[in-house]
Amino acid sequence: MRRSSTTLSTLLKRRVIELFAGQPAGSVDFTVTADLGTPMADGTVLLGDLYRPLDAGPQPVVLIRTPYGRSQLLGRVFATVLARRGFTVFQQSVRGTFGSGGVFRPFTDEHRDGLDTLAWVRRQEWCDGRVATTGASYFGHTQWAVAPYADPPLVALSLHITSASIRDLFYEHGAPGSLNAIGWSDSIARQEEPQPAPLLAGFGRRRRVVRALSTRPLREADVTSTGQPVPFWRDFTEHAAPGDAFWDVADHDGADLTRMPPVNMVTGWWDLFLQAQLHDYAALRAAGVPARLTIGPWLHGRRPELQEILRSDLEWLEHHLQGGPAPEGAAVRVQLQGTDDWLGFETWPPPQATTDRRYLTADAALAAEPPERAVPPSTFTFHPDDPTVFDGGPLLFAPAAQTDDWRAEQGIDVLVLTGQVEPADLDVVGPVRATLHVRPERDHADVVVRLCDVDEQGVSRNVVDGIRRLDPKTVPADDVTVGDDGVLTVDVELFPTAYRFAKGHRLRLVVAGGAFPRFAPNPGTGRSLAESTDGPPCRFEVFHDAQHPSHLRLPVLPADAARVPAPGSPVRS
Incomplete structure (x- = not known):
């Protein structure tokens, strides 16, 4: 069904969408052909909408594949903003959603269906053979499912708030x-x-x-x-x-990345995909793929994040599909939280960062120097039937992002360690890690580490955290070793960040055996998650002596690190 774009009502609706997206008015009129059927190899027909400039001949196509509906706001925003700038856009509902045939089994069909769709698009008279893709979140997964395998390759990708590995996203370090x-x-x-x-x-x-x-x-x-x-x-x-082969079809971090076209990425410091996406970015750059990255102070899918995605996409696709100028400025732009500043780097993590270590002590403090004597370990007990509650963090629902951490820190089921007052601003920019020497009572246990910022009034707010699930199937490993005394050395990867701990503030480290409701409590029994029931308590010993120097590692940026314009601002000469 072909819809005309000439009515005043339609033009007003499209302008409202552009205003929502934070974009100036486009000048190109276009038609929408709705419910175009795309046959898959197994006979299933998926439906899509074609946005095409009036009187356009064959030209490059921007392909978008989504489970969230073509007529919903998110779908219309991407397609409308691009079409108003002269792009031909084909937006398709994935299998089993919004009129497309089959059953929606998330992440399991996008590789096969995506390649079938790409081949179909390239055969159409309105496509000149060149195809780029864009989209955020699940839209990004549908791109990962196709891009490393496309033959011929895609022209450009826009992999926003997404990751190549679904396993790493939903099972963070197990x-x-x-x-x-x-x-x-x-x-x-x-x-x-x-x-x-x-x-x-x-x-x-x-x-x-x-x-x-x-x-x-x-x-x-x-x-x-x-x-x-x-x-x-x-x-x-x-x-x-661990290692369940079911997710193999949904994980693409092991694909041949040298086949990838240039990539544009936008994400946020509080986005659930952040950690995995930064691993993807580093892997792409190591494979020689041109890539750009923007990280703002955003939660997943919130309007400011979507506006930057669309702004950068227009610049990116106009360059790769329409011959426009290449994006200027640093390849990596990140917002330094706690300030109004943006930082620019050519690689991530920033090579100029130095490592600052803070050591856990027996008197519940964080010290600059490692311990020099033997002291008893600190202890706490995790109860799966009354799990430790951690609010905030990279969640889809409030309370998310940065919150007051009082609920976690007041419990007797955590270890809380607080540093001295910072004598100057401390800019932590890059991946954060903690090495803990622990002896849990059970072979199946979780080690949780949270870094907080304590202000002058004593209010503690979460900055980053991380978890490592201990399982005999995955221990020992590169990040978990077992000493002769039975003490585990656990290297915990916390979320990366760019965050200023202001002068006069203190760092605080919280160590726990769980973080509910973000992570399912570990019952300590080894039973499957599907059959999980409340398990017995698990007592933890945390060592911080000369033989077991548990510590936090912070990437600290020099105070004179170069600032860059915020996204969308004119680039300084």
Whole structure:
């Protein structure tokens, strides 16, 4: 079905979309041909909408594949903004969503369907053979599922707030990210139903999904939340074992990255994809792929993040598809949280950062020098049936991002260590790690580390955290070794950041055996996540003596590091 673009009502709607996206008015008129059927190799037909400039001949095509609906705001924003700048856009609903045939089994069909769709697009009379892709979040996964395998290669990619490895995203260092997984399961199960106001929907979903995570066995949490089984949640709980081959089809971090075209990336310091995406960026650059990266102070999918995605996409695609000027400035631009500054680098992590170590001490402090004597270990006990609560962090639902950490720090099931007052601003920019020497009571346990910023009034706010799930199947490993005394040396990767600890503030480290509701509590029994029930308590010993110097490693940037204009600002000469 072809829709005309000439009515005043249609033009006004498109201008409203551009205003939402933070973009000036485009000048190109276009038509939309809706519900074009794309046949897959197995006979399933997927539906897509073609946005095409009036009177255009064959030209490059921007391909977008989404599970969230072509007529929903997110779908319309990408397609409309690009079409108003003269791009031909084909936006397709993935298998089993919004009119497309088949059953939606997230992440498992996008490789096959994406390659079939790409081949079909290239055969159409409106395509000159050149194809670029764009999109954020799941839209980004559909790009990863195609780009390393496309023959001939794609012209350009825009891999925003996404990652090549679904396994690393949902099982962070082996720990199941239950809150994001059940929240997303709840969303996709209801997305084609009439929705209440967004604020009410978000508030109700948070309460519903957190309550659902108390369901036992955990496999049934989807029924508690949505009233019915949700295929993705069942896959998430039933295939959580280390190395489960089920996710192999959805992971593309092992693909031949030298086949990738130039890549544009936007993400946020509080985005759940951040850690995995920065690993992707480093791997792409190591493979020789031209790539640009922007990181702002954003949560996943919030409007400011989407506006920067669209702004940078227009610049990126105009260069690669329309012969426009190449983007200027540093390849990597990051916002330094706690300031209004943006920093520019040619690589990530920034090579000019130096390592600052802070050592855990017996008197619950963080010291600049390593311990020199033998002292007893500190202890705490984790209770799976009453798990440690960590608010904030890279979550899809509030309370997310940076919050007051009082709930976690007041408990007796954590170890809290606080440093001295900082004599000057401390700019931590890059990957943060902690090496802990621990002896948990059980072979199955989680080691959680959270770094906080304590202000002059004593309010402690989370900055970054990390987790390592200990399992006999994955221990020992490169990041976990076992000493002759049975003490484990665990290297915990925290989220990367660019954050200023202001003069007069203090650093605080919180060590725990769980972080609910973000991660499913470790029952300590080795039972599968799907069958998980509350398990016995687990006592932890944390060592901080001369033989076991547990410590935090901070990448610190010099105070004179170069500042750059904010995204969208004129580049200084």
